[in-house]
Amino acid sequence: MxxxxxxxxxxxxxxxxxxxxxxxxxxxxxxxxxxxxxxxxxxxxxxxxxxxxxxxxxxxxxxxxxxxxxxxxxxxxxxxxxxxxxxxxxxxxxxxxxxxxxxxxxxxxxxxxxxxxxxxxxxxxxxxxxxxxxxxxxxxxxxxxxxxxxxxxxxxxxxxxxxxxxxxxxxxxxxxxxxxxxxxxxxxxxxxRFPGGARDFVAFLDEQAGAPVHPDVIGFEREDPRLAGTVEVALRWRSSHDERLKSYANSEPTPYGGTHTAGFREGVAAAVNAHVRERRLLTETAPAPDLNVDQISDGLTAVVSVKLDRPEFSGSKRGVLGGAAVRASVAEAVREYLATWLERHPEQAAAIIGRITQDAGQD
Missing domain, CATH: 3.30.565.10 (Histidine kinase-like ATPase, C-terminal domain)
Incomplete structure (x- = not known):
């Protein structure tokens, strides 16, 4: 056993x-x-x-x-x-x-x-x-x-x-x-040996996938006392249509996700929709309708890794991460970082939004 x-x-x-x-x-x-x-x-x-x-x-x-x-x-x-x-x-x-x-x-x-x-x-x-x-x-x-x-x-x-x-x-x-x-x-x-951490991981996962929509892998690591730990995230959109999301808690795979992946998706959706609304990229009148999580995740490669002093798992196989604070902290960290990144990289942001809105049927 x-x-x-x-x-x-x-x-x-x-x-x-x-x-x-x-x-x-x-x-x-x-x-x-x-x-x-x-x-x-x-x-x-x-x-x-x-x-x-x-x-x-x-x-x-x-x-x-x-x-x-x-x-x-x-x-x-x-x-x-x-x-x-x-x-x-x-x-x-x-x-x-x-x-x-x-x-x-x-x-x-x-x-x-x-x-x-x-x-x-x-x-x-x-x-x-x-x-x-x-x-x-x-x-x-x-x-x-x-x-x-x-x-x-x-x-x-x-x-x-x-x-x-x-x-x-x-x-x-x-x-x-x-x-x-x-x-x-x-x-x-x-x-x-990978000094780039999760960024290198996303680049590796993308090697056999579709061509990237934007050259840079977006990534950051943040410590949060609410988590009693850290969160590291890396992501990039590709031209293919499948979502490739890998998640980990204390370096253990969480194949069924959990609060860290839920927070990640919430944060990405919030940042992308805020960027779209601010620039009126979907319609000429405000407020623009929000893109849903599935539309935004289409073609996305991402790695979400949290390292916690006291991780809470659900199930005997430790395949699902729990903890309400994890979801809120990851969502906030992803939303803030991605929003800033999109603002500072307008050309790559335009390529990402164009990729998402084109497949969403919104030109």
Whole structure:
């Protein structure tokens, strides 16, 4: 139950349970990068260059220690709040991956010592053992999913790359790479690092879509005490007719939307309609009728990401975000920013309004 299934989806969750700890080391400023490798012998190796997991055998008080992390269901509260990514389904972390692996090896380089420990199906084969001095720091966890448990133990490079790319778009400070060494002579890799954040995400989503109506991706990030968090939004209209809206709460996908997407749509509609009314762009007499949300969303690519100290989700799968304050704050932020942007970019604004009103049948 802790990984959702024993299919490929559950297999990938074992990877995410280990990667999540390393990602949060980067987001907390303790590491600079995460490297994930699919090895030729069917294993997965996750490495970071952080300070290294504390080791109980060394009397390290920095806890939770390595053995606790790999064997206990709740080694402590998973990093929470807006500055962390929760990749485990139930916050249990690497211990589940360890239990579901035929073999797992942990290497820790910390405070000048290189520590090694091995496990089989969650049971320690050795205590953490010093393997000599270390000139650098970091943690490497390599594991081999148990073939007696999983329907397949072959991870999909594309599925993992998509999720890591998504995390890097949503967290500007993240640098994560994925390398596939399973096919001799045909290694492939991808590095995910996007300083432009959600703007880069929209540009990426638009690569295979229709031509953009305006060159600039509109985007901003704002902190709001009412949210106890931040909102980041990016959007651009295209010549195609479908709406492409991706939404996230604390870097988790919200496929069924919620208050953040409702607020986004309200804010966009308010800004566009205000701009249209001020310039009498629909009719020669005021007040002009409002364009509806569906008309305005036609051809829109957008990313809406909120990061909250205390997110409220609806449903067991956390696919819908709640919170009335979220809706009001996102709507206000989008309305204010987009209204200003349209005012300051008259040529691009004219192209956007022309695209919307043409398809709305209003010339």
């Amino acid at each position: 802790y990984i959702g299934s024993t299919s490929e989806r559950g297999l990938h969750q074992t990877v995410f349970d280990v990667v999540g700890r390393a990602v949060n080391e980067v987001l907390a400023g303790r590491a600079s990068a995460v490297d994930v490798t699919l090895t030729p012998d069917g294993g997965v190796r996750v490495a970071d260059d952080g300070p290294g997991v504390p080791v109980e055998a060394a009397g390290d008080p920095g806890g939770p220690g390595l053995e606790t992390l790999l064997t206990q269901m709740h080694p402590g509260e998973e990093p929470g709040g807006r500055r962390a990514v929760a990749m485990s389904l139930f916050g249990v972390g690497p211990c589940v991956t360890n239990a579901l692996s035929s073999r797992l090896t942990a290497e820790v380089r910390r405070e000048g010592v290189h520590w090694v420990q091995e496990y089989a199906r969650g049971v320690a084969l050795t205590s953490p053992t010093s393997a000599g001095p270390a000139t650098r720091s970091g943690t490497i966890i390599a594991f081999w999913p148990d073939t007696d448990i999983f329907e397949t133990t072959e991870c999909s490079f594309d599925v993992l790359a998509e999720r890591f790319r998504e995390l890097a778009f949503l967290n500007r400070g993240l640098d994560i790479s994925l390398t596939d060494e399973r096919t001799p002579g045909a290694s492939r890799s991808v590095r995910c």
